[in-house]
Structures are given as C-alpha cells and as structure tokens.
Amino acid sequence: MSTRPRSLGGTRPLPTTVLVARREVRMRLRSRVFVGGTIVMTVLVVVGIAAASLLGGKTNLARVGFSGESQALEPTFSASATALGASIVVSDIADVAAGQAQVTAGTLDVLVTGSATAPTAVAKTAVASNIESALSLAAEAARLSDAGLSPEAIASAMALVPVHLLQPPSPRDNENVFASMGLGILLWIALGIYGSQVAQGVVEEKATRIMEILLATIQPSRLLAGKVIGIGLVGLLQLTIVGAAALIAVHVTNVASIPALAVSSILGDIFWFLLGFLLYATAYSAVASLVSRQEEVQGAIAPIAIFQIVGYLLMYATLANPTSPLVIVCSLLPPFAPIVMAVRMASSDVPSWQVGLAVALTTASIVGLTWMAGRVYANAAPRIGTRVRFMDAFRGPRP
C-alpha cells in the first residue's frame, strides 16, 4: 500500500508498447464482436465451400434406369456415357409404371424402356444431350450386333471422333471465380473491420479522456504502435482461424482442384491483409486522432474509406477480366493493391515482378504513412475538444 521502493533503472518488466498491444488483444478477444464475427465468417466460408463441392458434383450426375429387354444396353451405355463425359448411375427397373412414377417424382432422371434395338427414353422435362447420345450409340451397337457384326467391328464402327482442344476450358473455372471473390470479400471485410477498429480505438481514448493520463506516462508514438500491433494481431488471428477452417473444409470436401482455395492463395490473402491493414490502419489513426468524439469518426475516415470502396469495386473488374490494363495498373498501386492483387493472385497466375512491385510500393507507402501518422497523432492526440485541422497537426505545436 505504501510507496513501493523503486529505482529508476530497476527491473521494468514489459515495454510500454507491448503492454498497450497486450491490452488491445485481451480486450478484443473477449469482445462479442470478435467471437461472433469469427463464428459467422467461419460458418459462411465452410458452407460456401461445401456448397461449391455439392454443386460441382450434381451438375453431371444422371440417374438412368433400364427396364425389361433394354437392360441389355447397360454395359455399352455406361461405356459410351463415360466416354462422352457424363457421370451416371445405372439401375434396373422391374416395372415400367413404377419407373415412370420415379421419373415424375424426380428420383430418376431417365427411364429406358422397350427392346435393346429400339429403346425409348422417358424423362420429365429434358434428357441431357450426352445421355441421349450415349443411349443412341448403345442402341445402334445393339442393332449392328443383331446384324452380325463382331464386337471388334462394332467398336471400330462406333469409334468417336477424337477432339483436340487448343485451349481446353477448366471445368472448375466458375468455381474458381466464386472462390476468388469469396477470398476477396473476406479480405475486404477484415480490412474494413480492423481499420475502423483502429480509428475507433484512437478516438475512444480521446473521447473518454483517458488520453491525458496515458500521455503522461507513454509517448504517443508507442501508444499508437501498440494499438496498431494489437489490433492487427487480433485481425491476423481471426483470418487465420477462418483460413484454417477453409483449408479443412477444402480437404474434407475434396474441391482442392479450385486454385483459389489452395493453401498458397489463403496464405496470400493473409499476407495481403497484413500489408493492407498496416496501410489503412496508419492512415485511419492519423485522421481519427484529429477528432474527439465517436460520432465524428466516420466523417473523419471517409476520405480514406473511399479508397477501400473503390478497391472493392475493382475486385469485380478483376474477376471479370483479370488481364485488363486497368486491373493490372490498380493491382500495383498501394491503396488498391491489397485487395486487387490478392484477388488476381487467387484467380490467375500473376507475373512475379508485378507481385514484387506491388509489395514494394505498398511497403514504401506504409513507411511514409507511419512517419506522417506518428507526427499527426503526436500533435493531435493531446488536443481534446474541437476537431484539429490536419495541417495544424502535421506542422506541429502552435508557436
């Protein structure tokens, strides 16, 4: 209770910046915003991946039932259908009426009736063209067999024309665009949340007037650094949790052939979050330190938030055409690079010099902004009350 014995150079357990960062991490990990936000993001990501996997499987799977004599077609039909790229499930149907009922009910896609040489396909609304072709081929083979041709001759007669594609489309292209968009949106949301948390955290200390107590014991630059580091670590942790959940979901549902869901893309997302966060957090902290009330925060950060919104719109331009000059240029420029380059990297191959240039420019901007923000914050933070003009804060204390 009494004055503790102290020597000025004695054991000082933790640097003040670490203390500030530790407080930020503790307070935020405990908050409902973090817990709820992490759960919601994780659920959305896992559901998205599961949906992508289900949709991917469903598009090609056709359930085909054969009744009576037509059951003889099953082996040749299966072979032809596979050759035509259709995924099928073949079953025997004992009763035509029951089979039709199944087609009507939607539990069977195609019912084949009649003889092997003259089958009839019964479907609800339409028969996929490759199923119809496979069935025609099977019936034709049956007729040729009836006409006395040897199986070898039949196979030779029925051989498909080989097709050579110069630019084969990936069957996963659509899924990749969606996954890249998902990553981009996640990144954008995380940058928005944690950037504005820094802004609000800066103003909170002015609004609650604790700033005056803090500044009597800690230098403004260390206070700001601790805050940015602490909030950044929380954001990093959240993205890592969501990213890990995404990787596990990818592994379980086996949609790993989608490039945007590869480990490298998710790591890239986290890397660009770090750069983007440092970029926006320093800018936000500088403008937020100019105001003293929470209601003024949104207005103060609006000029910077506009860059984030433009980045969001550019993300769609990137997905639509990843090689357009506009997209390439914007992916190199610091205010947009964290989102646009991250999406480009997830959705397509980006020349490494472009990635390097974007990283270098963004890092240089972070260094410059940190210098500017430290200066503005140090001058504006103690001035509680009316809004401080940016240039006043930048120039320093009044004479």
Add this chain to the structure above:
Amino acid sequence: MATDRALEIDGISKRYGDVVALQDLTVDIRAGELFGFVGRNGAGKTTTMRVVLGVLTPDAGVVRWLGVPLTFEARRHIGYMPEERGLYPKMRVAEQLMYLGELHGMAGAEAREAALGWLDRFGLADRRDADLQALSLGNQQRVQLAAALVFGPDVLVLDEPFAGLDPVAVDVMAGVLRERATAGVPVIFSSHELELVERLCDRVGIIDHGRMVACGTVDELRAGGRERRWIDSPAAPSDWEIGLPGVRLLRADGSRRLFELDPGVDDQALLQAALATGPVREFALVEPSLGEVFRSVIGEAGA
C-alpha cells in the same frame, strides 16, 4: 530533505492565441505538503497542472523536481487526476488499475497487489471484476484516484479530486491525501470548496488570470487580508459616521456593526471612537474565512 524534494514551478507562461492562460506563474510545492490551488473557473489551475504533467508545453518557464527540470521519465512518477475524468469505461476495474500500474513501470504481480490493495482501501474490493461503467459516479471517482495512486507516485497532482464526492468519500479522499503527504509526497490539488481547502491544506495558492496573486498558509493569507471587527454600541446613532481613515463600515445589524480595517490601522482607535458614543457591549475580532480572503484577494486583483 524537505526542501530538496520540492516540485518547483518556475515562471511558466502559456498563451492560447490572444488569451493569456498563465503569466509567469511561480510556486514551490514541498515534500510532505498538501498544497491547495484555488481560483475562479478559467484562472489557470488546470493549465498549470497540465503543464506539470507535460500534456501541455509552456511558452516559457520550467518545472523542476529534485532540482532538475522534469524529464519524461520523471513525469512517469507523477500521479495525475485530470479535470476531465478518464478511464476505459468497458474495462474491468482491477485490470484497468493493473494496466496503469504496469504502464508506469511496475511488474505484473506488483501492479496486481497494488491495484487490489487500493480497491480494498476504497471499499471497492467486491467490484474489482466489474466494468468501470457499471460503477456509480462516486465510485468511478474513487477508481480514478486509485489510478493516480496505484504506482506509488513521487508527486500527486489532482485536479478537483473532491468534486462530486459524498461527505464520507470526501473524508476518505482527504485521509488518503494527508497520508500521502505525511509519507513525503508533495500533493497539489485544486478545489472550489474553500472550507475543505482551509481545513486540509498546509498552504494555499490563489490564482487569478494566470498569475499567483497570493500564496501561503491560511493564517498568512488571513494576515495579508483586512482585519474586521464587530462592534455593538447601542447608544450610537443610526447614522453614526466613524470618521476614522482606513476604516469602513461593511454591515449594520441593529446596534451591531461590522468594520473593515486597512492594514496598519490601530483597532484601539476604533474602540475609542465607539466608546465615545456610549457603552460598548461587544468588540470582537473576526477571523476571515478562506472564502473571504479569496474574495478580497480576487477583488483586488481586478475582476
């Protein structure tokens, strides 16, 4: 030792544009001393304290501790309670005090012990895990004082520590301040409650328009003011003119009259003048309260 461990505020001046907030203000606060700072709103008390804490940079002058100008490191050992209270509303009380203790250079365990000790002292032991905003305003104020005390400061600077406290809390706060002063800590605080300042403080400084217009013990301040006498002289006419230079009639209450004497005026001359009118039933020295001293000093300084 007492004179060595003094907080010296030496000739500080501060302007805000055309407004002079402080003008060559000089005062020493000695170790073991409770120093009360009084003055009207806007007189410069808060500005002075903010300069001491380094939250404001003065245009001129210097603040010394132990004979050397205050460095940032030395300022970290000043306990400060700002005029506008400030703590994190959504942080737990004990955790908050520990955090501030550690920011001031304490080790974790030490900070924890001190935080819990002060909460116990202020009767808030059962609220240690409550968020600050869940506490009543009076209790928040106790936590605010604990925040200034938790790291065992070398100097205490408290802006209006008694504002908004109930009488019991005032006694607890006064007791703690007296105890700290006795332990050798210079304690400076501002207040508008002059009776409290009069009762509590070893010395008082009266500040007006950014200048220290009077400074000393309460008795010294009283001596510097004008003396007053009550005289009850029933035979004196109702329009009695005393006719003595340096003596003014302040108030009449029936046959009782209150006179104010300029410094150096002999009160026996007043008594003789009163006796000349007939019997004198009462001739009493009136000790001016600090409030009266304050008003007279501020009045002189030109309001």
